[in-house]
Amino acid sequence: MKRLALVFGCLLMSVMFLAGCSEEPSPEERFAAYTKLWNKQDFAKMYDYLSADTKKQVSADEFAERYKKIYKGIEADQVKVGYTKPKEEEAKEHKDDEKVKLAYTVDMNTLAGAVSSDHKATLVKEERDKEENWYIKWDESYIFPDLKAGEKISVESYPAIRGEIVDRNERGLAMNGMVSEIGIVPEKMGDKKATVKQVAGTLNMTTDEVEKKLNQLWVQPSYFVPIKQISSDETATLDKLLSIPGVSANSSEERIYPYKKATAHLIGYVGEASAEDLEKLKGKGYTANDVIGKRGLEQILEERLKGKPGGKIFIKTEEGEEKIIAEKPAEEGETITLTIDAELQKDIFKQYDNEAGSAAALDPNTGETLALVSSPSFDPNKYVLGITNAEQKALEDDPDKPLLNRFSSTFAPGSTIKALTAAIELKNGIDPKAALSIQGTKWAKSNWKDHSITRVSNPGVPIDMEKALIYSDNIYFAQQALKLGKDKFSKGLQDFGFDESLNFDYPIKASSIGKLDSEGRLADASYGQAQVQMSTLHLAMTYSAFLNEGNIMAPSLVTGDKTEKKPLKENIISADQATTITKMLTQVVEHPKGTAHDLNDIGVKLATKTGTAETKASKNSSGTENGWLVAMDTEDPELIMAWMMEDVKGRGGSHLVSDKMKPVLKKYLK
Structure with a gap:
């Protein structure tokens, strides 16, 4: 009995299979398969679906090449052939037909914009290899409705004018x-x-x-x-x-x-x-x-x-007329x-006179960037007009590295950081009038083995914060930083934006504190050595806090919403502390012993800080020095500039930078 049931089941399945095989293919299913290949742009397989008459008119290679050439020429992208199979009852209407028309759409993006067209495909029933099936009676209108055999698709490009x-x-x-x-x-x-x-x-x-x-x-x-x-x-x-x-x-x-x-x-x-x-x-x-x-x-x-x-995409008729498809x-x-003042930029660059270094200038009220200079440089026009191999090699081999962008880089800021160190000390309760008794020009803690702090001159004793800024005393700031300790000093610098990416329209390397894993490094960091690194832009930004009641202004470069006056960091120090630091920095210029006293005759009240940072490959090697100067007008502030010049050792140190900056300050502020 079980065997009889099994045989009956197999016979039933066979009948069902044969019944399924005997169903004739529908034109709708056939065209759906064709459009699927079209969406894949598989033109070789699409050719197999064409009617016998069509194949007599166009070869497989011609068919595929026609599509490829047109699509490439018009820069066709995201080509989508849309066809929806009709409902089963609608499809049954074509069961006995020998010829069927089915509607479809073609959408694509082109160099002339989006193109959308409605089409009707003609399918005919043909017998091949003793089997009937539906085949597409293709012509050029399947590509574009108005396209006829023998006509060409032409393209005219309208280049965009680059913005200035x-x-x-x-x-x-x-x-x-x-x-x-x-x-x-x-x-x-x-x-x-x-x-x-x-x-x-x-x-x-x-x-x-x-x-x-x-x-x-x-x-x-x-x-x-x-x-x-x-x-x-x-x-x-x-x-x-x-x-x-x-x-x-x-x-x-x-x-x-x-x-x-x-x-x-x-x-x-x-x-x-x-x-x-x-x-x-x-x-x-x-x-x-x-x-x-x-x-x-x-x-x-x-x-x-x-x-x-x-x-413009158009059909060029045999009579020479144009039928526009898209335009x-x-x-x-x-x-x-930009917020840049090109003439100030040019004046700063001219003063560098091919000296290696970088400079940044800001409007302290708004944070607008007035200049970003890197020297030495190159003529960008040569790259557009056609730079020769010899010219390119000369730039690459130049020891002064004119292709290096220095304003986007960071360097040891030297004593210009002392204004920030002083601000951190004030914020942490150190009395600016409390004087330290420091003897001589060299100092070290008793437990230091091979490290000491040196100052350029001996200002005498006692020495308070203002005097330390006037004489740029390394030992004073080193001792005060050690009192603060690593955590408070690091936190103070981070409040000023160290170790933080700058939200700016041009990528500028973040200023960094580096390792403060010893007392010697902490002491050195207080006067801009150790591993401390700053960009000239960030340095200028930090000084804006002294003119804005303790707020660092957000820098901007491209005009727009970002150029509104708004703080990047608020209440870094109090308004009173900011005023105190500014008054001290004016004495760096006005005091006869101030390191920037040579700027006192400009006729504008300035607050400044000079710096000289030593750079060397190893502890025992003979290094070079970079000279720094930050200057800002204080009575009606409109300019902060931070300049750095490389290799000033034996050439006047920061005084060389001061001599170069002086004419620019005069011209801009007077």
């Missing part, structure tokens, strides 16, 4: 301007060897570099062969080049940087997108022909500056206004 960068007074920092493109017409050269040599010498190129351009495969005797672009203000160079037989010039629009070296590290430059760039920016609409920011704010603000390209105008990039 200007300073607070709308002076151009990164502009779209005209340059001169120098080229050679081979048939007009005369003595080729002489022409190549003259052009190479004038453009700071090698003869091989010029020859390589002249020997490109596309070059014809009558063609203008571009060699190099030069700035339109290089009139003498242009005149010299145009006097060479065969040389001529065309004007073209390029990115230009009017302040050249003075703003190079801040603004950066643009260049052609590399393969690596395109990989990083994949999906953001960039092509190999695009120019992108390569450094500085050009790179940081790329998204806002680049604008949005537009374009989108280009959107110009944003014009970005």
Whole structure:
């Protein structure tokens, strides 16, 4: 009995299977499978679904290539073919038909914007290999409704104009301007060897570099062969080049940087997108022909500056008419206004005169950044116009490292940190008038084996906080820091923003305290040595607390909401303590023995602090010194500047920085 039931079950399953196999395929299911392949852009398999008549008109390669070429040309992205299978009862209506039309949609993003189109596909029933099935009667209208056989899809690109960068007074920092493109017409050269040599010498190129351009495969005797672009203000160079037989010039629009070296590290430059760039920016609409920011704010603000390209996609009929499929105008990039004062930036850079160092200037009332300078520097225009291998190598091999951005880096701040140390001492109850009795120019605790603190001069005894700031006394601040202890001193510096990332429009390395794992390191840190590191921007920011009742102003660089006057850190010290420190710092200038007394004749009431930080590879090696100076006007404050100059040992120390800063203070404040 059981065996009979088993046999009956198998027979039933076989009947059901055969019944299922006998069902004819529906056009709806067939087209659904076809659109699934289309969404995958599997054109080779899609070809298998085409009707016999269609295959006579187009080969598999032609079919696939047509789609690929069009989609690539219009920069099609997110192509979505929409088809919804009808309900079962609707589908039954086509059961006995030999030809069926089914509606579908195609949506995609293109260089000319979003494109959406409605279509109807024709499916026909055909027998192949003794089996009937449905096949697509395809033509070009499946791609775009108005496209016919023999017609072409054409594309016209509308490039976006890159936004410009200007300073607070709308002076151009990164502009779209005209340059001169120098080229050679081979048939007009005369003595080729002489022409190549003259052009190479004038453009700071090698003869091989010029020859390589002249020997490109596309070059014809009558063609203008571009060699190099030069700035339109290089009139003498242009005149010299145009006097060479065969040389001529065309004007073209390029990115230009009017302040050249003075703003190079801040603004950066643009260049052609590399393969690596395109990989990083994949999906953001960039092509190999695009120019992108390569450094500085050009790179940081790329998204806002680049604008949005537009374009037109149209069908070119055999009669020469245009049937527009989509069109989108280009959107110009944003014009970005900085808080920077370009003329102050230029004046500071000029005073550095290729000396290595960095500088920052702020408006103490608002926190607006007025200048960020790194010296030495490079001309960003050369990267846009075409820097030669020799020029690039010279920059890379230069021992002064002109490619290094120093204002975004940190350095030992030396005695400029003593104003912060003094503020921490006041906050922790140390009486500024309580004098210490310190003898001589060297001091060490009895339990120290090989460490001591040295001061430059002996101010005599007793010495209080104001006197210690005037004479910049290392021993006073070291002893007071030891009284405070590591925890209170570290907490005080952290209140001023140490060991904390800076929320700023340009990446600046965070100032750091380093290790304070010994009394010697704690003592050294109190006067800006040990492992303490600061950027010039952060140093200037911390001094804003002395002019703002103990509040550090939030720094800004790009104008907008961030430029509103608002504190970054509130009540670091009390208003009275801030006033006390400011009065002491004015004595650094006004007192005859003050380390910045040479600034006293400017005619503006200043509060300053000088510093000299020793840098050396090891304890027993002979090191160099970096000179520092922070200066701010106090009666109607409008400027704080922090400058650092490298390698001032034996050249006047911080007095060299003071001499350089003095003309800038005079010009800006007077």
